[in-house]
Amino acid sequence: MLPRSVEKFIEVFSKLPSLGPRLATRLAFYLLGGDRTTLKGLSEALQDIQSLDRCPQCFFIKENSRDLCPVCSDKERNNGVVAIVEKETDLIALEKTGRFRGNYLILGDLPERGVLESGQKLRLQSLKERVKKDHDGKIKEIVVAVSPNSFGDFMVESIRQEFKDLTEKVTRLGRGIPTGGEIEFADEETLGQALERRV
């Protein structure tokens, strides 16, 4: 009953994360009901991001007219400190704190089984080569800024092994009660860590 193009729209949009067929249908009719400016704006936005590529150093997205992303090309930053994160959005979250002035390496989501994919291994390899080439074989610090769970713990150990001659230290993010969090509702592990790491 629906025009083929609307069915197609619902099909492709419902595959996006957090969308699903119901919301995709709603979106379709929202767009068809509004003026064509919104529809055109979305269409252009989708086209414009198609020309982006990745920073060869940290693997964050960048304009393809530039060699490096804004973080890696910023000479003011301390490139002897590298934070390894899973996702672009983790990098953005760390940048928003304004408290980290090092560089990054985006690794991609850690696989559930803990074994890195070949693409992720290549990214770590590229960091090793960069350390050897640009830093006389040793940087100051690697911050493994991955989410604190068993995969994350495993990851920290792997990095510690793999980079043992290439960095002075491997650190991870502090663990404890989040700001605004309530002690009463903190799980035992978090509370235990908060006790051990009290300041």
Place this chain on the structure above:
Amino acid sequence: MLPRSVEKFIEVFSKLPSLGPRLATRLAFYLLGGDRTTLKGLSEALQDIQSLDRCPQCFFIKENSRDLCPVCSDKERNNGVVAIVEKETDLIALEKTGRFRGNYLILGDLPERGVLESGQKLRLQSLKERVKKDHDGKIKEIVVAVSPNSFGDFMVESIRQEFKDLTEKVTRLGRGIPTGGEIEFADEETLGQALERRV
């Protein structure tokens, strides 16, 4: 820090219903992280629906190569019965039941104050003219299939007034306990209606 095109993407997508900046950001990186086929598919889907227009009779969307939508052009249907609905998705929901074989008029979301907008008045006017022209001035039934609330009640009364010489009857959807619903949790109004309309 983000490329301009990504900021633009987040800006336009976060204005869509149920999306917001957080999900729009997640979508952007999801699309940038995946292969370009998804991105292209979405872009094409958005372009393809731009050429759709509205059925001049019921105001449902239709291919612009056709004169009427599939429902209105279906000769097997009883066009002496017209269901007035608010949204396209309401029409789809009614069609899915397979139990309505009449035609439709999509009115658009009822305004909160109960006063119809000029576009909605024009749609009702077009139905009146159709009744006069194609049905010798009278159809069998108008089903006011709007959500059961005070605006809906008001709407039913307006339609009853406006079409009093143009339709044999004006009906509305039955009210009562939804299938699978529990009597214990039904609100008083619903339960009252269910009692009054017991079958």
